Structures are given as C-alpha cells and as structure tokens.
Amino acid sequence: MANTTKEPLLKVEHLSKEFPAEAGMLAGRFSKRVVSAVNDVSFEIHAGETFGLVGESGCGKSTTGRSIMRLTNPTSGKVYFQGKDVSKMSHKELKEMRRDMQFIFQDPYASLNPRMTIGEIVSEPMTIHNVGTKEERMQTVRELLDVVGLNPEHINRYPHEFSGGQRQRIGIARAFALKPKLIICDEPVSALDVSIQAQVLNLLKDLQDRFGTAYLFIAHDLSVVQHISDRVAVMYLGKMVEVSDWKTLYTEPHHPYTQSLLSAVPVPDPDVQKTRSRIILAGDPPSPIDPPSGCRFHTRCPIAQAICGKEEPKFREVAPGHMCACHFAEKFPIKETHIDL
Template sequence: MADTSMPLLKVEHLTKEFPTGSGFLGGKLSKKVVSAVNDVSFEIRAGETFGLVGESGCGKSTTGRAIMHLDPPTSGKVYFEGKDVSKMNKAQLKDMRREMQFIFQDPYASLNPRMTIGEIISEPMVIHGIGTPEERMDRVRELLDVVGLNPEHINRYPHEFSGGQRQRVGIARSFILRPKLIICDEPVSALDVSIQAQVLNLLKDLQKEYGTAYLFIAHDLSVVQHISDRVAVMYLGKMVELSDWKSLYAEPNHPYTQSLLSAVPIPDPDVQKSRKRIILAGDPPSPIDPPSGCRFHTRCPIAQAKCSESAPEFREVGEGHYCACHFAKPFPIKESHIDL
C-alpha cells in the first residue's frame, strides 16, 4: 500500500440534506429536510482500500455520490489530490472524474441495454476524447481479458451475460481510464456468494496491478474484512467508529459495531456455537426526525441519560482508532438483551 504525505481523498465535515416538504416547527412554517449524511470526515491514501459499512439507509451510498459530486454536498469539503472539489467548474470536474470512477451496485440497471459491451466499456474514453476508435477497442479487448471475459464477446449486449459477468463489465468500464480512485457502491451485494468471492478477488488483483485506491461501500462486514485496509462504520448518517480492520474486528469499541460483528458467521462450527448474537431492540429511527444526543441511544443496551442529552465526540480511543461513544471501550456489550 502506497503512503504519501498528502491523502488522495480528504473528506471534511461532509453533510448532505434532502428536502422532504414543509411543516410547522415552533408555530412557524419551515422546510423539512432529511440529513442523509451528517458531519462525516475521513481520508483515503493512494493505493488504500477504505471500507464504509452500515445498515441500509445509513447514508453510505449518499456519501459516495456526494464525494463524486453526482449529488453535491450541502456543506463540508471534499479534497481530491489537494484540490477543493466544490470550487471546480464543469471542465475541472470532468477532469477530476477521469481520476475518480464509480462501480454501481446493480449490474442490471447500470449498463445501457441498447449498447454493446465494447461501446459501454469504451464510453469513458469517448467522453474524454481519448484515442482513436481502433485504440479504444484494443483497450477494451485488453480489459475484457483482464476481468476474465472473452474479448470475442465485445459486440454482445448486456442481456447476454449473467449478473457476475455484467458486474465484470462495470468493473472494466471503471478501469478503462486507469483512475486513481474508484468508489465501489456495494459492487457484490446483488451477486451470489460464490460470485462475490470472484469479484472481490478480481478487485484485489486489479488494485495490485494498477495501484488504484478504493472507497468500498457495503453493508456486509464479512465482505469488507477481506478487501479493506481501514473500515468506518456509519449509523443514521453519522460515523460511529473508524479503525484499521484488524483492530475493529478484534476490539470493537462501539456497541453498534459489536452488534454488527456478532452477526458475521465464523466458518468454525465449534466457535460459532459458542458465540452469542447481540440483537438490538427496535428499528433504526427515521432520519427525518433523528433522536437527540447520540443517534444510537434509542437502541443501545448500555445507554444512559447522558446519551440522550449530548452527542458524543468522535475521538481517538487507540492509535488510529476513533469512536463516537460516551462509554467507548473494547466489547462494551457483554451479552444480548434480547433472546433469540
């Protein structure tokens, strides 16, 4: 993993809000907003894989789209190679996106059914005016071979491929410009488990070959474990824990992280039998009206009065290990409060 003094991507206090209509607040008519991402900060170094995990609806994908300025953030800063993305004009954004690409979650919806595989993969080169038509097709054939597809299938259409093959097409498209960073938005969640492993191994191999950094978004901690250098956990739009993956899995300091990890199956049946699942009470609150103080306190087994009164600081609890919990410590929950 490459390490430089300046991070490839730096996200500072990123917030993204969406309007949901109007309502009365304190006797006055005001616009209602849902805060999908709230005050999120992190860095990604060149060649690193940064995992971002959490339940569906916690703001992971919105974070990725805000970084790419597909949905510009409401506030906060995004720096790519030291340059403020929010101050870029259209031409500068276009140049930036040459170096920052996206792999979408759904391999069925992210490919144009009216375009051939060759046209889909070469489209970024066309948009950026790179190469002649012959050079583009040569590059496409080269990449098809790299991602494990037959270069002879260059003139086929997406409906002629399986889900795993389509995701390989999406991966080839994201690598066609040889970007420095790829935002992987749940790239394996729509695939069978056996195919997931193939795609994850492919992403790791491509990273070794091209030195690409990944922002790997997922809801499955077992998937993130196999590919990430560092992992951040999100809950209801807020980042609650961040660490290198070994520390996070060995000593989770946040009750939510510990609950998520308890659901990850272990291949050893003897160890799996002895484990205790930590089941959280209730459902995640609505992001339109999040709880006061710590957003997790309504479901947290160790919550106290302080948790509903003030939001915890996102502080360092160990070397490179950050946690947003008033009572952060390794394995804060001793046993599940709900019986299976």
C-alpha cells in the same frame, strides 16, 4: 497497502448532505423538513488504499460516495481530491477530475445501457475524454475484458446476453478504462450470489495490485469488507461512529453498534458459531427526518445512559489511529449481562 505518510489522495472534511422532505406540522408549527442523509462525515484515503464504509441500509453510505464525486452536490463540507477542492471545480475541471475518479454502481442490471454493446459501454469513458483513436480504444477494451475474465470476442454482444456477475465485470472494466487513481465501489457485490461475490472481490484486489488504484468500498456486509479493506469506517444514521484498521475493528470494537454488527457476522465453523452470543438491538433505526437528540444510537443501545440522550459524543481517538464516537467507548462495551437474546 497504502503509504499513509504522504498527503492523502482524497480528504473529506465535515461532509453533510440534506434532502428536502414533505412539509408538515412540527411542534405545532408548519415547517419544511429535511432528511439529514449524511452529517459531519470526515475521513482520508491514501493512494493504493482500500477504505471500507459500512452500515445498515439508509445510513448514508451511498450518498457519501455520490457526494464525493459530485453526482449529487453536498449541502456543506469540503472534498479534496489530489489537493484540489472538488466543490469549487468548474465543469471542465470536474470532467478532468473524473478521469482519475470513477464509480462502480451497485446494480449490474441497471448501470449498463441495454442499447449499447459491451465494446461501446467499456470504451465510453475513453470516448468522452478523447483518449486514443477508435481502433486503439477497441484494442484497450479487448485487453480490459480479458483482464476481468471475459471473452474479448464478446465485444459486440449486449448486456442482456450476460449474467449478473458478468455484467458487474463489465462495469469494473468500464471503471478501469481510464486507469483512475480512485474508484468508488458502491456495494458492487451485494446483488450477486455468494460464490460470485468472492470472484468479484478477488478480481478487485488483483486489479488494485496491478494498477495501484485506491478504493472507497461501500457495503453493508462486514464479512465482505473484511477481505478487501485496509481501514474500515462504520456509519449509523448519517454519522460516522467508528474508524480503525480492519484488524483492530474486528478484534477490539469500541462502539456498541460496531460490536452488534460483528455479532451478526456468521462464522463458518459450526462449533464456534454455537458458542457465540448474538446481540439483538431493540426497535428499528430512527427516521433521519427527526433523528434522536444526543447520540443517535442511544434509542437502541443496550448500554445507553442519561447522558447519551442529552449530549452528542465527540468523535475522538481511543487508541492510535482508532476513532470512536461513544461516551463509554472501550473494548467490547456491551457485556454479557446487556445482551438481549
């Protein structure tokens, strides 16, 4: 658990990212349109903390992670890592920053170069940053493979000789090669079987305890995030709608979208599962090219009222350390009478 009394390791302020879309007619006029993938996102991550970022596919989670590391340049906003503005860093400064900030990619099949051996893949960050001699790098690789549960004798094998779970362990070993202070985990278990997911999550927790690394853990599965996160943020259509410590978020959700997501998380006990009410949201998420006015969730919200379509709710503190963007924020805002089964 992080010490939140100190300066944050990562500070994100009003981050936004837009992508150009096809030009077309809008309100009778020819216009160039944009996709607002991330809109006014702010949060902090402290040393040794795991900050979960949750939401539906396409809500902007991965774009947020990539913008923080400047794998894609944000349209506006600020990102501070160890007190330094990432947006103003030169190429040399950015390279140095990436020694302390690494990335674990979602797809363990596409993220490993099929023409490189496992030893070359895991040692690549050390080679790029001129860390140690070749012999020292290979020794570190063997140690890392052992730490992540792989056989160090397989150092000269190629990615196609490993399963999906083993490939993700290789990606994790590569991310830890430089012992970074922050790792952005972009849905690192979503492509894996459920039994393998648990193994990889336990591995990430063990490595965090060993090295004191902070995580930005991106996922669409709230049950996965629950087991690894200290705090959790929920995103919807590019905006952050609720942030809290994981226990409060799961036991006292204040945003109707968060409550609906939690209702979809399965419970292992069949007797408990039978008594639960599933909240079914109407329709599909709106297009990020033309998001709804006011609250972006109001077109699907069971408790929406007239003000929701006119005024965007403020992202405000509803309890100590608990932020929510809803005009009617309260514990479990969707009552039984509003549930559409």
